[in-house]
Amino acid sequence: MQLAELARLLGESLVGDGSVEIHQVASLEDAQAGQLSFLTAAKYRKQLDKTHASAVILHPDLQEVTRLPRILSRNPYACYAKATALLNPRQRQAPGIHSSAVVSPDAHIDPSASIGPLVSIAAGARVGVNATVMAGCHLAENVSIGDDSLLYPNVTVYHACQIGKRAIIHSGAVIGADGFGFANEHGKWLKIPQIGRVVIGNDVEIGANTTVDRGALSDTVVGDGVKLDNQIMIAHNVRLGENVAMAGCTGVAGSAVIGAGSTVGGGGMILGHLSLAEGVHVTAGTFVTKSIDEAGTYSSAMPFMEHRAWLRTAANMKRIDELLARVGELEKMLESLKGSKA
């Protein structure tokens, strides 16, 4: 694709030779001729000077730092995302149902949808326009998959769960398994049947081996535009607001409510029955034990040390009580010394 055509499709302005052929994106360091790169911050200017890219995306304020043909964008990273998408359109699978798939005659599969090999789809399930369900996925009774959604191989969706339009669900994800609900009676655990569903909005991406449990009584709800990385655990009756993003290995316990636009770093844990306001950012490895009412950034992950220094620091923490007592004693003694002196 010519650079000028790319700029036009991106809706951004161009400086320099628009006839350059662009066939792929790459980082400043790795780019070769025919590749488009991007500069997201002035500090990477050194890499820009050495790049072999044929063109670059950068902020209008920085347009004079290079002589390369360049696309100007007030959000170079978003512009790069769009350019990457234009240069790497999704490979569509052929429409139709593979002969090895097992699809109930009572399922509703749009003729434009692609159902891969060794898929099973139960009665009452619906697969929308241009949706793709790849090999080995299993959709239970009355599941609904929205238009243009893509399920990679080996995704499981339990009965009655709903996935919106343009979803991307990665392999091994499990949507709608039972929430962890038990009542204790005389030391034994009685299962509480989980009769809610999972309801997922539009434009949601769910990572590999992530699990979203069905609600106990009412539904677990994932808002529009939510992005979940791999190996995340969303418990029953959680509600994720629009455009929430969570990095890998995070866990959200039952009935937590997370406000729109909030983010959780990798390995974060959010306890149950609490709520986070909109725009709350929980850093990686942080453990959230109570509700957060104000937007902002919150942390609790302990910085690491060389092992022996850490052992000493950890042991010292138990001595703060002692320190408080000794300092209190010193204060009293000093007060009495001053008194006796006066």
Add this chain to the structure above:
Amino acid sequence: MQLAELARLLGESLVGDGSVEIHQVASLEDAQAGQLSFLTAAKYRKQLDKTHASAVILHPDLQEVTRLPRILSRNPYACYAKATALLNPRQRQAPGIHSSAVVSPDAHIDPSASIGPLVSIAAGARVGVNATVMAGCHLAENVSIGDDSLLYPNVTVYHACQIGKRAIIHSGAVIGADGFGFANEHGKWLKIPQIGRVVIGNDVEIGANTTVDRGALSDTVVGDGVKLDNQIMIAHNVRLGENVAMAGCTGVAGSAVIGAGSTVGGGGMILGHLSLAEGVHVTAGTFVTKSIDEAGTYSSAMPFMEHRAWLRTAANMKRIDELLARVGELEKMLESLKGSKA
């Protein structure tokens, strides 16, 4: 179902109109006409006053707080669990082997069992009376699945592993993968074949994408009544006592022994080669580094703070050493001051 009939099946007493028709359970807040709700603690009485439920389960001591038809139970939460089960009986799959399943002629499948589409079952495997193996499960050689057990789609059970009666295993669970056993020789890792099995008792539930590894030499053992949430990792040769319950994202390292009735909150980590007594409760996010001999509750998860406050607190921890030294110095000086004064 009429409320009186429900009370009779639950073995609990009824106050008020037993002819009310009940078709579902719901929370006090969400309940509609025809639904049964429950009050687990006096503090939810306000919600009880406003509920649209047609009937409610509560403790005999609280029977006068409402005029609604009510079932009296000394354990309202357990009673609600049972009522939910009565009103939502498990949908049984049709018995028989789906034509797309690949079942070894040397496997033993009870005629009452249901084997779903695209399942594979290897030689020597046994599936018990009324057991259900849903789509895409893979049972290796000599696996045994007990009577009335239910495997949701995409469960994998490695060779020779045993699962007891009435198990519920959720999608993506992997039972019997190799434990992580390697010997280091000249900087390289030599695999130690894992020749133990996984042996799972009766009435066990295992969550989605949870993994239970096979033993190195002897077996990994999961006791009767154990309940494991999603994305839990049970390493080789772990022994979980009866009725242990663990919330999501927990990990238990090799050869740990966890006593009956113990619980681990979400994201807890239990190191290897240690043992926890019966009735040990490890709170969410806690890291257990040594054996615990006494029943009780144990914690280590750091409470979060606003990010900048946390950075300061974390930095301060390294100064406890300094504080101890300074306080020691002060004590000496004060002692000498007092001495010189005397």
Add this chain to the structure above:
Amino acid sequence: MQLAELARLLGESLVGDGSVEIHQVASLEDAQAGQLSFLTAAKYRKQLDKTHASAVILHPDLQEVTRLPRILSRNPYACYAKATALLNPRQRQAPGIHSSAVVSPDAHIDPSASIGPLVSIAAGARVGVNATVMAGCHLAENVSIGDDSLLYPNVTVYHACQIGKRAIIHSGAVIGADGFGFANEHGKWLKIPQIGRVVIGNDVEIGANTTVDRGALSDTVVGDGVKLDNQIMIAHNVRLGENVAMAGCTGVAGSAVIGAGSTVGGGGMILGHLSLAEGVHVTAGTFVTKSIDEAGTYSSAMPFMEHRAWLRTAANMKRIDELLARVGELEKMLESLKGSKA
């Protein structure tokens, strides 16, 4: 197998009766007649005295502590690993493609390879000599699986990813799902197509439900001899050096580089865009927030306490600031007292 034959195959010397028949390995405690055990440290000598094993592997320095027939090895644990492998050779699946597998005519499957039931393999994929792909695995376009590799059931490999020779990949592992890459534009997340691959070296083992994401622009790289336990998350563009070993539930964020021979304990978290030198050992539950330039052992996991003691300790941490201020005040007062006295 006779003990003498085993010693010969292991390349180690033998003391005592080499005609003993050995059919399995076992721990000192559990071993029965006909079984071989091992002593890795002098402190287990008591168990050695009581063992029913027919023979034992131990260090030459300890050869006189038992009268049992014994194999002498300078690395008894590695020797035991090899003996276990000799006594438990891997069961090979029959070569050929199972009739229920769906294999593209444009895939290249070596005739010696074994493709199990209900596997799907897309166009351009290659499966090498003596490789085994078990039931329910899905290999996308242009995937390459090296000679002698073994994929357990339900493994998914996304398009263009490469797995080297002698790999062992456990069930539920997902290789090559999209990295978590999004650009924020006006509060919404724009997907950045992930156009790199995953490239895995030789002799790598990957645990059950572990995920290794494909690179954003360039590849995610797993070096030769790397061993990953279950439920590990390797993000896009991570580079794992040779013989890195990681225990379960660890996470490595995007673009982290981990040096050869490094290890990470269970539940460790490594943040993104940093690098660890060779020979760095991160203990279980540790959170690595910045690069580590020197080999050594590093920690941050908080030791647990009885719950109430922990609550007090955690609250005390917020008082270090106060302590520092009070001690500073005391020092000033004492200085002025000494001054006035002088």
